[in-house]
Amino acid sequence: MSDSIVIIxxxxxxxDISGGFLEQxxxxxxxxxxxxxxxxxxxxxxxxxxxxxxLAVVGESGCGKSTLARTVIGLYPPxxxxxxxxxxxIDNLSPKQMLPYRRRMQMIFQxxxxxLNPRKSVRQTLEEPIRFHMPKSNKKEVKERVAYVMKQVGVxxxxxxxxxxxxxxxxxxxxxxxxxxxxxxxxxxxxxxVSALDVSIQAQILNLLMDAQEERGLTYLFITHDLSVxxxxxxxxxxxxxxxxxELATTAELYNNPRHPYTxxxxxxxxxxxxxxxxxxxxxxxIPTPINLPKGCVFHGRCIHANDRCxxxxxxxxxxxxxxxxxxxxxxxxxxxx
Amino acid sequence: xALLEVKNLEVxxxxxxxxxxxxxxxxxxxxxxxxLGVVGESGAGKSVTGFAIINLISKPGxxxxxxxxxxxxxxxxxxxxxxxxxRGNRISMIFQxxxxxLNPVxxxxxxxxxTLRAHRKISRKEAKKIxxxxxxxxRIPSPAxxxxxxxxxxxxxxxxxxxxxxxxxxxxxxxxxxxxTTALDVTIxxxxxDLLQELCASEDMGLMLITHDLGVVAEVTERVLxxxxxxxxxxxxxSDLVANPLHPYSRGLINALPGYGKCDxxxxxxxxxxxxxxxxxxxxxxxxxxxxxxxxxxxxREVPKLRQMKDFASRFxxxxxxxxxxxx
Numbered sequence: 020m021s022d023s024i025v026i027i028x029x030x031x032x033x034x035d036i037s038g039g040f041l042e043q044x045x046x047x048x049x050x051x052x053x054x055x056x057x058x059x060x061x062x063x064x065x066x067x068x069x070x071x072x073x074l075a076v077v078g079e080s081g082c083g084k085s086t087l088a089r090t091v092i093g094l095y096p097p098x099x100x101x102x103x104x105x106x107x108x109i110d111n112l113s114p115k116q117m118l119p120y121r122r123r124m125q126m127i128f129q130x131x132x133x134x135l136n137p138r139k140s141v142r143q144t145l146e147e148p149i150r151f152h153m154p155k156s157n158k159k160e161v162k163e164r165v166a167y168v169m170k171q172v173g174v175x176x177x178x179x180x181x182x183x184x185x186x187x188x189x190x191x192x193x194x195x196x197x198x199x200x201x202x203x204x205x206x207x208x209x210x211x212x213v214s215a216l217d218v219s220i221q222a223q224i225l226n227l228l229m230d231a232q233e234e235r236g237l238t239y240l241f242i243t244h245d246l247s248v249x250x251x252x253x254x255x256x257x258x259x260x261x262x263x264x265x266e267l268a269t270t271a272e273l274y275n276n277p278r279h280p281y282t283x284x285x286x287x288x289x290x291x292x293x294x295x296x297x298x299x300x301x302x303x304x305x306i307p308t309p310i311n312l313p314k315g316c317v318f319h320g321r322c323i324h325a326n327d328r329c330x331x332x333x334x335x336x337x338x339x340x341x342x343x344x345x346x347x348x349x350x351x352x353x354x355x356x357x
Numbered sequence: 358x359a360l361l362e363v364k365n366l367e368v369x370x371x372x373x374x375x376x377x378x379x380x381x382x383x384x385x386x387x388x389x390x391x392x393l394g395v396v397g398e399s400g401a402g403k404s405v406t407g408f409a410i411i412n413l414i415s416k417p418g419x420x421x422x423x424x425x426x427x428x429x430x431x432x433x434x435x436x437x438x439x440x441x442x443x444r445g446n447r448i449s450m451i452f453q454x455x456x457x458x459l460n461p462v463x464x465x466x467x468x469x470x471x472t473l474r475a476h477r478k479i480s481r482k483e484a485k486k487i488x489x490x491x492x493x494x495x496r497i498p499s500p501a502x503x504x505x506x507x508x509x510x511x512x513x514x515x516x517x518x519x520x521x522x523x524x525x526x527x528x529x530x531x532x533x534x535x536x537x538t539t540a541l542d543v544t545i546x547x548x549x550x551d552l553l554q555e556l557c558a559s560e561d562m563g564l565m566l567i568t569h570d571l572g573v574v575a576e577v578t579e580r581v582l583x584x585x586x587x588x589x590x591x592x593x594x595x596s597d598l599v600a601n602p603l604h605p606y607s608r609g610l611i612n613a614l615p616g617y618g619k620c621d622x623x624x625x626x627x628x629x630x631x632x633x634x635x636x637x638x639x640x641x642x643x644x645x646x647x648x649x650x651x652x653x654x655x656x657x658r659e660v661p662k663l664r665q666m667k668d669f670a671s672r673f674x675x676x677x678x679x680x681x682x683x684x685x
Contacts, residue, residue, distance in 0.1 A: 218614065219610060226625045288543040
């Protein structure tokens with residue numbers, strides 16, 4: 020366990036969307052009752068992120084991957100469950116106790132047009148976190164640190180007085196990455212960091228993230244929907260569906276030997292450039308709403324292998340294979356049907 | 358005769374500080390039943406090409422040169438009234454965001470019947486019958502009941518299928534699809550792409566697929582145009598382009614794809630340095646030369662022509678050194 024930097028234990032996050040008191044009232048079997056409506060975004064996810072690795076969380080829109088990221092870093096309080104950073108529980112800390120961890124854990128967001136303050140110059144954007152988290156550093160140190168990080172992310176330090184609108188999308192994402200790096204974090208959550216960028220820029224940013232990881236020994240939790248990006252950057256992949264983990268495996272294992280029926284469908288849908296005509300596995304139906312989760316396995320309504328057990332019993336993540344560290348939550352795989 | 362022929366098309370936008378040339382000397386053809394991909398990064402001019410064909414370039418933009426021929430008829434000189442008989446009738450367009458394309462306050466049925474009755478003199482009852490048939494074609498379950506529902510009652514993938522059904526309702530000869538699956542999840546994207554491909558064959562349509570995703574292009578299309586800064590820089594059979602890209606930009610794009618491109622020893626992707634120039638500040642000579650690894654003096658002076666390659670039929674590249682070994 021000692022090589023884990025972040026441990027997520029049975030994390031649950033529900034959002035109450037029931038609105039005001041009157042909206043919560045419902046008329047049921049002759050009585051007026053008060054009922055809350057909740058979006059069950061994350062339902063009992065457990066993960067261990069090892070020091071220095073890149074763990075990717077993939078899934079389609081609405082599967083709870085971003086909510087998971089935001090709950091781990093403390094932007095949302097969890098409904099239940101625990102988050103540990105280097106053995107210290109951090110989900111129940113007061114804002115003041117949380118401060119040192121806020122410096123150690125940083126986040127990069129998807130849209131660099133929205134995540135940079137348009138009224139602040141690059142210098143102001145990059146100096147603020149240093150001043151806040153390292154109040155003892157003097158002016159010269161702050162300046163040097165900003166220049167060093169700007170150089171590292173490939174933005175000319177001479178442009179420090181420019182504003183975000185003077186940069187292209189790729190350069191803005193570089194600045195957003197610089198902002199997360201200036202305070203020397205150990206763990207970075209990247210939430211779709213290249214999804215808004217063009218292909219040629221995407222490659223530049225992925226390379227930059229990998230370089231920074233090597234130089235600084237960073238650990239990444241990489242949230243994305245793009246399975247080709249995952250294949251390139253991640254060591255291990257967690258596949259989410261409707262708020263639950265359905266498969267966790269090393270990248271090579273997952274792509275060569277996907278076990279969960281949902282993972283198989285997801286991988287078959289990636290458009291392949293090499294012209295091999297793949298048969299897309301067509302999933303029947305639509306993703307159910309996370310307000311009323313299906314009973315049993317959340318995937319059963321769209322799974323061709325579903326039987327009575329899948330309808331009633333929630334599958335748990337079980338280790339499969341020899342020692343590759345693959346985990347699958349599927350009754351079918353457990354029984355050898357799939 | 359090709360179904361659609363675009364010859365030396367130039368589109369420019371008259372801005373305060375001068376004319377901005379969004380499309381420069383774009384020529385290509387689309388045959389019956391053919392699936393043509395148009396690929397490039399944002400700002401390359403892919404969408405403008407699509408819009409220009411159905412004359413949807415709005416002011417201050419204008420087609421300043423060239424011809425667009427549809428079944429031998431000039432489209433670019435038609436009046437607005439004449440164009441309305443073509444647009445949405447013979448040539449349909451599908452846009453990226455299925456929520457923005459449908460009118461949220463009208464039922465699906467109203468929107469489908471309205472489209473059909475705008476182009477044909479038929480009764481509502483008959484129009485409804487055709488609408489149901491088209492919804493069946495795009496695999497919407499229980500279409501008769503679905504006709505009276507509103508767009509918000511459908512999921513994103515279903516909405517895009519309804520939009521395809523609306524595009525098909527007048528039995529067009531060409532469908533222009535502008536990033537039809539960019540807003541959708543991969544599993545839904547795969548469904549929509551399979552559907553579009555089947556429909557081209559069964560309904561006798563030409564498809565022009567505009568996208569930034571080379572994977573989608575490789576799976577769906579037969580021929581592809583690669584665009585950069587308003588120009589077509591390579592035109593080839595899709596399989597040829599993927600296997601052996603001749604323009605340095607196409608090669609760079611393919612090599613930069615994670616999971617497919619070539620990686621160096623440290624598992625880094627091959628990247629193209631810099632980014633696409635703003636259309637107001639395109640470099641003289643070849644517009645790609647500031648980012649090109651084999652740039653020579655001639656590239657900085659002369660604009661390369663899109664020329665046919667000797668060894669490949671139907672293959673065109675605009676690079677001074679195309680077909681030659683890299684000079685380094």
